């Protein structure tokens with residue numbers, strides 16, 4: 001019996017594969033490699049000493065997905081696969097609704113057909129939208145402001161209806177805050193295509209010399225230093241949260257959402273300073289205008305995950321920056337050509 005990890009070659013997926021293997025699980029990966037590289041899987045094998053079956057297929061293909069379930073036995077699914085750029089979802093919403101919703105529907109149909117009813121779903125803090133009060137609890141009103149966030153909320157609603165209709169299902173919905181960092185080996189990490197939108201990948205690329213200077217999006221927010229506050233979480237802590245969530249779904253029924261963050265907010269200027277401390281490199285930056293759609297402050301209440309999953313984030317901001325920097329300095333241009341692992345189709 002194995003755990004199916006959809007989107008397992010992606011940033012969070014690849015780190016979670018390592019955590020799963022280290023926890024003793026067998027893992028099967030499916031990925032369409034639209035925003036990930038086979039090299040990530042090669043390196044997961046290098047880190048864990050275990051070769052993982054990797055299927056290059058798109059979840060929107062029901063025949064391929066049915067074949068995957070016919071030829072493997074899964075005890076649970078961790079579903080990462082999906083598009084995740086907020087800005088792209090605004091400019092091309094149909095691409096997001098089509099990809100994220102139809103891929104999930106095909107996956108759920110196959111799970112239902114083959115009697116696999118344990119699921120950990122990769123959601124996002126973006127489902128909360130702009131909140132009045134912080135920290136955000138899971139019971140907060142859900143009002144995403146981007147098509148990306150709405151696709152995740154729609155899937156949460158779909159899952160909730162499914163569990164209500166078929167109570168043997170067990171689903172953990174994980175709402176990530178701001179995942180950053182990389183595996184401490186420096187072999188795998190975040191590899192955004194093109195110019196990064198997110199803060200830590202952008203700083204890393206300035207530090208390594210790929211980009212000249214960081215624009216801080218606004219310094220007139222109602223925060224102590226005027227820059228936005230976010231809840232950054234190390235991707236390895238996020239990965240261990242998935243293992244805990246998997247243990248959770250395999251021992252009960254129903255649907256439960258969990259925030260995964262540290263519960264600690266850091267401003268943009270604090271992140272720059274932590275990165276400089278971790279890397280020893282001075283980051284050139286300047287203040288620019290606010291970015292549309294940014295909330296001033298966002299951080300999680302993680303009480304539910306700590307109490308019910310017995311999950312405790314362990315990395316601090318400077319550790320996150322150190323590991324992000326190790327990965328970026330090892331691989332200034334991200335994943336490079338490596339012998340690809342055998343890909344099953």
Ligand code: UD1
Pocket residue numbers: 086124125126176177178179197198199200202214215216217218227228229230268291293294
């Ligand atoms: C975004 C997504 C979230 C996703 C997360 C991934 C939204 C509403 N949410 O969060 O769904 O999970 O990325 O990490 O977009 N900043 C700069 N200069 C830059 C880049 C960012 O000052 O070049 C600032 C932003 O204004 C923000 C903070 O850094 O205040 C964090 O930004 P970012 O890393 O893009 O994450 P979020 O927008 O919080």
